[in-house]
Amino acid sequence: MRIRSLSLENFRNYIRLEMEWPEQPVLLVGGNAQGKTSLLEAIYYLATGRSPLTGMDRQLINWTAEQEGLSYARLRTEVVGRHQVREIEMVLSVSPNANGIPRLQKSIRVDRRPQRLRDLTGCLNVVLFLPQDVELVAGPPAGRRDYLDATLSQVDRTYAAALETYGETLRERNALLRHLAEEGGDPAQLDPLDERLARSGVVVAQGRHRLVGELSRHAGPFHAELTGGQEWLRLEYHPNFDPASPPALTYQRPLLVEPGGLPPGVSLEDLERAFLQRLRQRRREEIERGMTLTGPHRDEVRFRVGDVDLGLFGSRGQQRTAVLALKMAQLAWMQEIAGEDPILLLDEVLAELDEARRAALLSLVDRVEQAILTATDPEMFSLAFRQRAALFRVEGGIIRPCERAV
Numbered sequence: 463m464r465i466r467s468l469s470l471e472n473f474r475n476y477i478r479l480e481m482e483w484p485e486q487p488v489l490l491v492g493g494n495a496q497g498k499t500s501l502l503e504a505i506y507y508l509a510t511g512r513s514p515l516t517g518m519d520r521q522l523i524n525w526t527a528e529q530e531g532l533s534y535a536r537l538r539t540e541v542v543g544r545h546q547v548r549e550i551e552m553v554l555s556v557s558p559n560a561n562g563i564p565r566l567q568k569s570i571r572v573d574r575r576p577q578r579l580r581d582l583t584g585c586l587n588v589v590l591f592l593p594q595d596v597e598l599v600a601g602p603p604a605g606r607r608d609y610l611d612a613t614l615s616q617v618d619r620t621y622a623a624a625l626e627t628y629g630e631t632l633r634e635r636n637a638l639l640r641h642l643a644e645e646g647g648d649p650a651q652l653d654p655l656d657e658r659l660a661r662s663g664v665v666v667a668q669g670r671h672r673l674v675g676e677l678s679r680h681a682g683p684f685h686a687e688l689t690g691g692q693e694w695l696r697l698e699y700h701p702n703f704d705p706a707s708p709p710a711l712t713y714q715r716p717l718l719v720e721p722g723g724l725p726p727g728v729s730l731e732d733l734e735r736a737f738l739q740r741l742r743q744r745r746r747e748e749i750e751r752g753m754t755l756t757g758p759h760r761d762e763v764r765f766r767v768g769d770v771d772l773g774l775f776g777s778r779g780q781q782r783t784a785v786l787a788l789k790m791a792q793l794a795w796m797q798e799i800a801g802e803d804p805i806l807l808l809d810e811v812l813a814e815l816d817e818a819r820r821a822a823l824l825s826l827v828d829r830v831e832q833a834i835l836t837a838t839d840p841e842m843f844s845l846a847f848r849q850r851a852a853l854f855r856v857e858g859g860i861i862r863p864c865e866r867a868v
Contacts (some may be wrong), residue, residue, distance in 0.1 A: 463543050463587055463802045465505065470604040472527040474500035474700060475477035475859040484852040487833045491840045491864065492785050492856035498836035501856070502590065502807045505834070506778050508550050509586040510612050511570065511579045511806075519554055520566050533564075541586045544802045549573055557600055559568035573585075580615070580622040587616050589793045591823075593810045598788065599765050599781040600773045606763040610670045611739070613792060617799045624665035631658045640752040649745055659757065660737040664730055667758040673795075674699040674763055680791035681784075688783050688822055693767045702760035703731050703740055786823060793826060806833040808853055812842045 470479040490498045499515075503522075506514050513522060523535045533556035541548045550603065551571040559565045570577045570586055600608055608836045615622040635655040638855035642649060685695035740756050741748075748755050764786045765772040772784050796804045806827065812820050827833040836856075840848060855864040 463541065463800075463805060465805065466540040466542050466585070468501075468502055468505070469536070469538040471534075472524040472532055473504055473522055473535045473537055474524060475653045476500065476504075477524060477527065479859070479861065479863060481505065483834075485832070487827050487835065487847075487851040489843065489851045489853050490834065490836045490856050491838070491853060491863070492836075493838060496856045497859045497861075498856045499592075499809050500859075501861075502809050502834065503537070503805045504537050505586075505805065505807060506588055506590050508537055508552060509616060511552070511568075511584065512612065514592060514612075519568060520556065522557065522637070523554055535555070539586070547667060550582070550585055560599070560682075578626075579674070579738065579805065582617065583615060583616060583619040583811055584800070587796055587800055588807055589789055589796065589804050590807040590809070591789055592809050593811060593814065595785045595789070596778070596781050599776065599784050600618055603760075603762045606761070607670075607761060608764065610673055613796075614669050614673055614786045616804075617796060618669060621669040623667065624662040624669070628659065628662040628666050628758070631662060632759055633758070635659060636753050639754065642749045643752045646805045649749065651688055652741075656738055656741045660734045660741065663737055664733045664815070667761065668730070668733070669704060670758065670763075677791045679787060680794045681787045684790040684794075685784065685787035688787055693783075695784055696766045698764045698766060700762040700764060702758065703720055703737065703756050709778050729746060751847050751860075761828075765804075783819065786815075786819060790822075790826060793797060793829065797829075803830040803832070806830045808833065808835040810836055810838065812837065813839075 464485070465483055467483065468479065468481050470476040473479075473493075474590070490501065492498055498733050503513055504513055507522070513519065513854075516522070523533060529536075535554045537553075538549065538551040541550060551570070551574070553569045555569075557567065564674075570579065570582065571583060575694050597605055611625055615625060635652065638651060638655065640653070643648065678695075681695045681697060685693060737756070741754075744755055763778070765781075765788075767776070767780070768786075770776065770828050774778055774782070793804065793806065807829075809825070811823065815823060820842070824843075827847075835843075835851075837843065840853070843851075853864045855862050
């Protein structure tokens with residue numbers, strides 16, 4: 463899989479960009495805040511419908527353009543896959559609603575037909591490395607959940623649909639819980655939302671569990687290779703609610719079943735019933751607190767080497783190595799699932815790695831059809847790599863070919 467062309471209009475610091483992409487690895491060089499990361503962000507956004515850097519889509523619209531009344535951003539790409547060529551387009555626009563309040567709208571088109579966010583699944587697969595990805599190990603759980611969701615939604619349409627339903631239902635349910643807490647009313651109003659939350663929540667939880675198992679299977683050997691055989695990384699999935707274990711064990715151990723399977727003697731219907739039962743058991747408490755306390759929106763993932771939880775006790779170097787092994791595992795897993803290479807996006811990640819880990823990371827470039835890398839200092843890359851890559855200089859949202867390093 464590779465992108466053949468990319469068009470940006472009023473996206474971040476790109477007023478207008480029209481670019482055809484060469485087939486060899488691409489190295490984007492330039493100073494900070496010139497648009498290198500924004501270019502990778504645009505590709506990731508077209509693949510997933512979400513930014514890896516902000517949860518507010520309005521921030522993606524070029525500030526100067528918005529001040530001049532051009533309150534929109536447009537992104538478009540042509541993706542060449544194994545069996546077909548697809549065009550993906552997204553438009554963000556700000557316009558006043560009926561009350562005159564500015565509101566952001568996002569439209570998605572695939573092959574010029576309107577689509578939903580979930581319909582992006584399989585259209586464009588990417589693996590993105592950012593310097594701040596080390597926070598996946600030591601940062602808050604929401605970041606790890608978002609990573610699992612974005613990874614699964616790229617390749618699993620059922621998961622993407624369930625995740626969308628779960629998020630919508632969770633927001634509706636929390637709003638109703640707050641209303642019941644403040645205004646009173648019949649708690650039975652929660653019943654249809656509980657049923658929908660249980661159905662979609664089980665799909666989300668099982669999907670994440672399978673993914674964590676597969677990533678752990680791949681990440682262990684990669685991590686051992688990166689540490690000279692000294693350490694073996696293990697990923698553990700800790701569900702907020704495990705219907706196969708007593709309530710007292712929730713949060714205290716991972717869900718111990720085979721990747722892709724269910725607890726012995728337990729069906730999806732059993733999980734849904736158990737989830738629904740727990741929601742009803744905690745209904746009074748949830749109304750009092752005005753929030754949903756049970757479900758995969760509170761799941762956790764931990765990174766362990768032996769008995770050491772790297773998120774709590776790992777050094778910065780150990781955490782960085784764990785993330786590198788994780789992304790290498792993601793690449794291998796996506797190749798297996800999709801049957802074609804994802805696009806590899808590497809943003810300034812060599813600067814914090816030693817020579818051995820740099821070599822391991824760059825070895826990924828040779829495993830995919832298309833890789834796009836950024837650097838403030840191209841000298842961090844070997845002469846051999848610079849000679850076989852296509853080099854571009856990025857300045858102020860403008861990209862120009864630069865002379866090949868010799």
